[in-house]
Amino acid sequence: MDYQYFEEESDYIDLDEEDDDEETAVDLDYRFGKSDEEEDYYLGGELEGDVDGHGILGLAERLLESLQTCVEPSLVQVLQYVAPMLLLCLLCRLLCLLYSQRKRLTSLTPLHLLHFACGLILLQFSVGYRLLLLLLLAAVGYILLQLLRLGRRGAHILAVLTIGSQFLYELLLWRRRSDWPQLRGIQMVVNMKLISLGYDLTTSGQLQARIPGPFAYLGYIYSPATCALGPWVSFGSYMDCLVPRNSWLVSLRRLVPNALLCVLAVTVSNCVAAALSDFFSDSSHFLVMYWDALSVRTSHYFVGFMAQALLVASDQRLDGAGIESDLLGPLVSRPWLIEWPRSISALVRSWNIPMHEWLKRYIYAPFKVNSSRSRTVLAVFCTYFVSCLLHGMDLRIYLVLISLSIFAEGESLLRRQLAIFLDACISANVCPGKERCRYGNCPSKRRWSSVSYWLVRITNLAFTALAIYHLAYLGVVLLGESLESGDETESFLWHWQQEGYLSHYIGVATFVLYLFIS
Incomplete structure (x- = not known):
C-alpha cells in the first residue's frame, strides 16, 4: 500500500508545528514466504483426528496441528535466511570500527569498499548470478548521475530515466518473469537512492556538493544494511553512519526483540493465518479475507523486522524524525497502528515509514x-x-x-x-x-x-x-x-x-x- x-x-492549536500529521500514502514492499513449489506446511497433509471444523475445540485442535507441522520448518527457513545477513552486517560494522580507530582517518574510501564488498556478498547469497545484472544497472545509474551537471533539470531527467529503465527492463529484456519480483524490490530501492541523491545535490537549482566518487556511490547503493530488503536511506544518512557510534550492548538489546518478532511474524504468516482462513472457509467470507490478508501483512512485517535488525546490526539510522524506538531501534513499519488503525491514512502511513519520508520529501512537497x-x-x-x-x-x-x-x-x-x-x-x-x-x-x-x-x-x-x-x-x-x-x-x-x-x-x-x- x-x-x-x-x-x-x-488539527492542532499550534499551527506552526511541523507537518507531522500529513496524511500520506505506503508501499507494499517485499514479501517473505514459501514459493509455489514449496510444501504448504500449515496444512500438514490430512488433519488427523475427528475434527468437524466447527467450534472452539475444533479450532484449537486445528491450530495445534498446524503449529506442530509448520513452526519448525518456518524457523529453519528463517534461520537460513536471516543468519547470514546479520553476520555480514555485524562483520561490516566491526571492520569499519577497527579502521576508524586509527589515529588519523585520512580517507573514507576503505569504509566505502567495506560496505560495497559486504553488500555484494549479501546479494550473492540472496539472488545468486543475477547479481551481475544489478551491477550493470548500478553502473548505468552512475552514468545517469552525470546528468546532474545540468542542474535541477538534470535531476528531473534522471528521475524519469531511472523509473523508465525499470519498465523497459521488465517489458523487453527480462524473460523469466518469475525471477523479476525479487529483483524489482532491490532495484526499486536503488532507484529511490538515485533519485534522492539527484535532488539532494541540486537543491535550489545549484550543485551543492560534488557528485560522489565511484567508491562512495557503490558503498551507498550496496550497503549491506539496505541493499537486499531496503529501506531507503539518504546519502547523507549513509555518510553519517559510516563510523559506528552506538555501543554493541545497545545494538544487542535492540537486535534480540527484532529477531523474536521476525519469528513471530513468519509463524503467523505461514501457520496461524493460513490455518484460521481454512477453518472459517465454510462460515464467513469476511473472516477468510481477513486471515488471508493477515498472511500478506505479516509477511510484510517479517521483512520490516528483518530490515530493522539489519539496520541495528550495521548501526545505520534512518532519515526523518520520530522513527526510532528505544526497544527496536529504527522503525520501518508500525504493525500495531496497522492492525488497529484510527483511519486509513494512519494505516498507510505506518506501512513503510522510510518510503513515506521519501515520497513526502521528493514528490508530495514539490507538487x-x-x-x-x-x-x-x-x-x-x-x-x-x-x-x-x-x-x-x-x-x-x-x-x-x-x-x-x-x-x-x-x-x-x-x-x-x-x-x-x-x-x-x-x-x-x-x-x-x-x-x-x-x-x-x-x-x-x-x-x-x-x-x-x-x-x-x-x-x-x-x-x-x-x-x-x-x-x-x-x-x-x-x-x-x-x-x-x-x-x-x-x-x-x-x-x-x-x-x-x-x-x-x-x-x-x-x-x-x-x-x-x-
Whole structure:
C-alpha cells in the first residue's frame, strides 16, 4: 500500500508545528514466504483426528496441528535466511570500527569498499548470478548521475530515466518473469537512492556538493544494511553512519526483540493465518479475507523486522524524525497502528515509514507548492502515481494503491468536515491531547460519564472498523501470484465479487457525502 498525503489545516492549536500529521500514502514492499513449489506446511497433509471444523475445540485442535507441522520448518527457513545477513552486517560494522580507530582517518574510501564488498556478498547469497545484472544497472545509474551537471533539470531527467529503465527492463529484456519480483524490490530501492541523491545535490537549482566518487556511490547503493530488503536511506544518512557510534550492548538489546518478532511474524504468516482462513472457509467470507490478508501483512512485517535488525546490526539510522524506538531501534513499519488503525491514512502511513519520508520529501512537497485544496489533492494523487511506477508492472499493486488513494482521501476529507461541523475530535489524525486539541467535544476534555465522550469514542471506533474492513478487502488481492488463475475461485476478483465490491462503493460514498455536507 502506499502513503496518503494530505495536509490542509492542522488539527492542532499550534499551527506552526511541523507537518507531522500529513496524511500520506505506503508501499507494499517485499514479501517473505514459501514459493509455489514449496510444501504448504500449515496444512500438514490430512488433519488427523475427528475434527468437524466447527467450534472452539475444533479450532484449537486445528491450530495445534498446524503449529506442530509448520513452526519448525518456518524457523529453519528463517534461520537460513536471516543468519547470514546479520553476520555480514555485524562483520561490516566491526571492520569499519577497527579502521576508524586509527589515529588519523585520512580517507573514507576503505569504509566505502567495506560496505560495497559486504553488500555484494549479501546479494550473492540472496539472488545468486543475477547479481551481475544489478551491477550493470548500478553502473548505468552512475552514468545517469552525470546528468546532474545540468542542474535541477538534470535531476528531473534522471528521475524519469531511472523509473523508465525499470519498465523497459521488465517489458523487453527480462524473460523469466518469475525471477523479476525479487529483483524489482532491490532495484526499486536503488532507484529511490538515485533519485534522492539527484535532488539532494541540486537543491535550489545549484550543485551543492560534488557528485560522489565511484567508491562512495557503490558503498551507498550496496550497503549491506539496505541493499537486499531496503529501506531507503539518504546519502547523507549513509555518510553519517559510516563510523559506528552506538555501543554493541545497545545494538544487542535492540537486535534480540527484532529477531523474536521476525519469528513471530513468519509463524503467523505461514501457520496461524493460513490455518484460521481454512477453518472459517465454510462460515464467513469476511473472516477468510481477513486471515488471508493477515498472511500478506505479516509477511510484510517479517521483512520490516528483518530490515530493522539489519539496520541495528550495521548501526545505520534512518532519515526523518520520530522513527526510532528505544526497544527496536529504527522503525520501518508500525504493525500495531496497522492492525488497529484510527483511519486509513494512519494505516498507510505506518506501512513503510522510510518510503513515506521519501515520497513526502521528493514528490508530495514539490507538487504542493501552496495550501489550496486543488493543489493538495493533485499532490496526493501524483504521490500515489509515482509510488505505482516504482513498483514496476504489477497491476495488483496498482489496483490497491489507486483504491487506497480514493478511500483514504475521501475518508480524510469527510472526517475533517464532520469534525468542524460537529466540533468533535473525529478527524483522521490522532487527537493531540487536551491542551492542543482544537475541538470542544474531545474525549480528553470530557469525563467518561458524559454523552459526548462516548459518542466521539464510538464514532472513531466505527471508522477503525471500516479501515479494518478495507484492509482485509484490499489485502486479499496480494495473496496470489497473478490477477487471474485457472480456478476462478482463486482469483481476487472472486473475493471482491462475493463482497459485491462493497469497499469500493463505500469509498465513493464517502466522497459523495463529503461533497453533500460541505
